[in-house]
Amino acid sequence: MVQDDPLHQYSDEPPRLGESWWKDALQDVDQEPLSVYEPADNGYPHLRRMGEIHDSFQNDWDTIRHLYEHDKIIVLDVVGCNKGGLLVQGEKVNGFVPMSHLMREDHREKKEYLGESLSLKVIEYERERNRVVLSERAAQSAPGQRLKLLDTLEEGECVRGVVTTITSFGAFVDLGGVEGLIHISELSWGRVEHPSDIISIGEEVDVYVLNVDREESKVALSLKNLCRNPWETINERYRKGQVVEAVVKNIVSYGAFVQLEEGVDGLIHISEFGENGDEISPWDVLEEEQVVEAQIIHLDPEGQRLGLSLVSGDTEG
Numbered sequence: 001m002v003q004d005d006p007l008h009q010y011s012d013e014p015p016r017l018g019e020s021w022w023k024d025a026l027q028d029v030d031q032e033p034l035s036v037y038e039p040a041d042n043g044y045p046h047l048r049r050m051g052e053i054h055d056s057f058q059n060d061w062d063t064i065r066h067l068y069e070h071d072k073i074i075v076l077d078v079v080g081c082n083k084g085g086l087l088v089q090g091e092k093v094n095g096f097v098p099m100s101h102l103m104r105e106d107h108r109e110k111k112e113y114l115g116e117s118l119s120l121k122v123i124e125y126e127r128e129r130n131r132v133v134l135s136e137r138a139a140q141s142a143p144g145q146r147l148k149l150l151d152t153l154e155e156g157e158c159v160r161g162v163v164t165t166i167t168s169f170g171a172f173v174d175l176g177g178v179e180g181l182i183h184i185s186e187l188s189w190g191r192v193e194h195p196s197d198i199i200s201i202g203e204e205v206d207v208y209v210l211n212v213d214r215e216e217s218k219v220a221l222s223l224k225n226l227c228r229n230p231w232e233t234i235n236e237r238y239r240k241g242q243v244v245e246a247v248v249k250n251i252v253s254y255g256a257f258v259q260l261e262e263g264v265d266g267l268i269h270i271s272e273f274g275e276n277g278d279e280i281s282p283w284d285v286l287e288e289e290q291v292v293e294a295q296i297i298h299l300d301p302e303g304q305r306l307g308l309s310l311v312s313g314d315t316e317g
Contacts, residue, residue, distance in 0.1 A: 059094055071143050074093060074134075075090070081111055082110075085099045095125075100165035145177035151214070161221075164201065168194065234301050241296065242296050245291055246294050256282055256286050258292065272308065
């Protein structure tokens with residue numbers, strides 16, 4: 001509980017390297033009905049929500065496997081859309097294109113895609129669940145480029161890419177035919193509220209390759225591994241009882257998170273705001289980006305946790 005260990009809020013879970021990315025990317029797909037395009041000749045079967053394919057339509061899994069294994073491009077028609085992205089269909093392939101895998105350079109609304117044709121690549125398929133996930137962004141690279149890149153990528157190397165999508169759980173980076181994921185816990189050694197605080201869409205970034213899953217065509221990346229962990233040498237700069245300057249980064253009901261330096265954040269619990277601190281609203285005392293003086297009362301380099309107390313005088317109006 002927060003009352004017992006407020007600093008537990010500081011730690012992030014490790015990146016889920018073995019999980020399928022699109023389970024996160026498509027987390028809302030089955031929660032909203034599709035807007036369905038029905039051409040005048042009624043050439044498409046009736047379509048229900050994503051994951052439910054009409055009995056009259058069957059995917060050709062040999063074709064899908066061939067497209068995926070050979071990194072080939074296929075042209076499919078957009079027949080439906082929902083919050084998560086677009087439903088596409090052809091003679092042998094029925095699948096889904098997540099919003100994060102659309103080029104969307106003209107910022108069109110999803111419904112404006114209905115009835116159009118897109119050049120796509122299969123980036124994941126699951127026959128048991130009758131699911132096929134495709135990408136317009138991946139189709140911008142030449143056929144076979146994904147396979148070549150996956151063969152050359154090595155764990156531990158530094159590569160350059162472009163940020164394509166930002167979500168609550170991390171950021172996707174195009175490495176030139178393969179998209180890698182920087183999990184939120186790999187963006188900084190410090191506390192990150194949202195990936196957009198650290199990185200921007202369209203930004204060119206150098207990233208560290210954490211893991212390459214060639215079978216699943218997935219790459220896990222890190223930003224923070226490009227620089228030394230400041231917590232490894234924190235005892236050289238800070239000690240218990242020391243008064244330091246810190247910048248307020250996030251105010252919560254139980255206190256405020258502050259930054260001492262890049263990658264080193266700590267918590268001033270509300271009980272450390274001064275006399276009768278528990279009865280004070282943190283928002284009445286502090287504001288974000290305010291510089292305050294605080295005393296270090298807890299320092300745990302191994303757990304990367306830092307507790308502070310607001311120096312008397314900083315709580316005054």
